[in-house]
Amino acid sequence: MRSLLTATFLLTAAPALAGVNDVIRDHALPGTARFASATAALDAAAQANCTDTALRPAYQEAFDAWMGIAHLTLGPLEEDGRGLAIAFWPDTRGMVGRSVARLVAEEDPIATSGEYAEVSIAARGLFALERLLYDEDFAGYGAESYSCALAQAMAADLAVLGREVDTAWREDFATTLSSAGEAGNSRFLSPREASQALYTALATGLEFVADQRLGRPMGSFDAPKPQVAEARRSGRSLRNVVLSLEALRDFARTLSDQPTPETDAAFDRALTAARGLEDPIFAGVADPISRIRVEALQNDVRAISEAVGTEIAPALGVSVGFNSADGD
């Protein structure tokens, strides 16, 4: 079924710039398909056995798949708040922990209502489920407990989100991107606007790695904040950096129509640094010696942004936002 729909889409995709179609076919659609199948597997695992230890492997797989598309913030992930419903982070107001604690304390029947998508986005998705599976305040629940049913509801909800994102990309947003500039396309008024939107997602994704995934736990030298590292409970903080850099490298290569030696070299440097870090949840940011290596990695990621800005943006004829970068 999927290959048929993909083929249909390709036949209708003539006018957009080559890089845009390449991104759709070789980067976005494989990524959303993988996330849909990983969340479906998570759901199946939860229905079979919802205890924390049983669910963790499928949870890790689903999170890995999420790293492949988390940077595609345009389109289906920005509709209906799906991106935040899948991954509510950074959680600057501590809403995930509060929301999950409330549900568990009250044994809120929403968990078994079949309408879990109605709860706050802070109580949905990978970060809410992480609390149940890994946080000592919640993990260790019994197979018949409320928390087990809640984990099932969260997993089922994630599977629905995964399916929706994949379907919306294949059946709708792929065409919206590839028909940029055609009559009736009010989202992208020219082919360049589709390139611009994808480029913005690339630049924003790199910025997110440097400023949020690395920058938040780093805090300041005098006030490091290792406790706010992304997905530290499930031990994924560094892994998320590595996987997102790999995904962004694939994205950059696919988007660009020309060789990008500077960008490739910058990605290689950052990935080598990240893989060699041996600090899975950035606990080292509080120690002056090991902090230096996290800072160095952050600089490596910022160097990718610069390479992308000088190498890919001009070739696509795009730039960062005139107003979004200004502020007044």
Add this chain to the structure above:
Amino acid sequence: MPSRRHFLAGLAAATSLPAMGWAAAGSPVYLAAARDPSGAYALFGLDGTGHDIFRIPLPDRGHAAAAHPTAPEAVAFARRPGRFALVIDCEKGQVAHRLEAPVGRHFYGHGAFLQGGAILATSENEIATGEGRIGLWSCAKGYARIGEIASGGIGPHEIRRWAEDVLVVANGGIRTHPDSGREKLNIDGMRPNLSYVSLSGEVLEQVTLPDDLHRNSIRHLALAPDGQVAFAMQWQGEPNDAVPLLGLHRRGQNPVLAEADLAEQIAMQGYAGSVAFAADGGAVGITSPRGGRLHLFDSEGGFFASHRRADVCGLAPGRGGFVATDGLGGILSLQEATLSRLTTASRAWDNHLVAIDA
């Protein structure tokens, strides 16, 4: 683009009446500044469907413009902390006056006309104290400075004519000093407010925010026909904090803070760049270029629609709803549920789209 020279030649042949007002400049409905592909900046007059009526070069990137209510004159402000503003004769297409901020003052980027266009008011910083000031200039005297009044707070940004002798002022609360550019010097202690100030300098009414929102800088304003004021805010905390970015106020009442659902509120990234009422005052919109969002609310603050558009910022009332501009050159019409293209120009539209009230 329509040739201004041809247009003016035709106009000169047709009439030489003075005091034709904005008709002499081609009856633009909007003013907007933009950057051309060449990197040059200009002020554009646009018709109601977003098409060019005139283009007048600007020496640098501007911020907002203020349109005189009757004469075809626009005041373009340098970006803050700007020391000058240009009064542009939109009929002749040239600078008519150059306003220099007095010693010890700089402009904050917005202005408004009062008393039927006799007086121009400008938002300013008294550099030594950080106190907000409103500079007053006489249009009849060649835009000579005739006085100033207190703005009622720190960091006044947009100001609007609330009545012929009353301004409503967005005191953003952020102290800056030109020696340190746009660096914010007082985030922890900032206290933005909305002030109604009479021309004689009396603060008639002042609206403040709850304590937990004291870092929400009140910066931009819109006015409904019945006097209701909408104020747009910029949060000086975490972009994901999802605080309200729109306030609605009627004189003598408590303000209403309006917000969308959590996901949409986070999508705005703590930043509203422009605010406008629809012409009938029944709907109010705010834009976030950082979130690529345009949010619509009813006049009681109820959220009813979100539209996506990259780098969208300028917003003004338009036929059937609103007109919006973006940094990609797009001019869009927003009518109830649909956002559609009016036109696209190969230039980057700047922060604000200014409706001419004439």
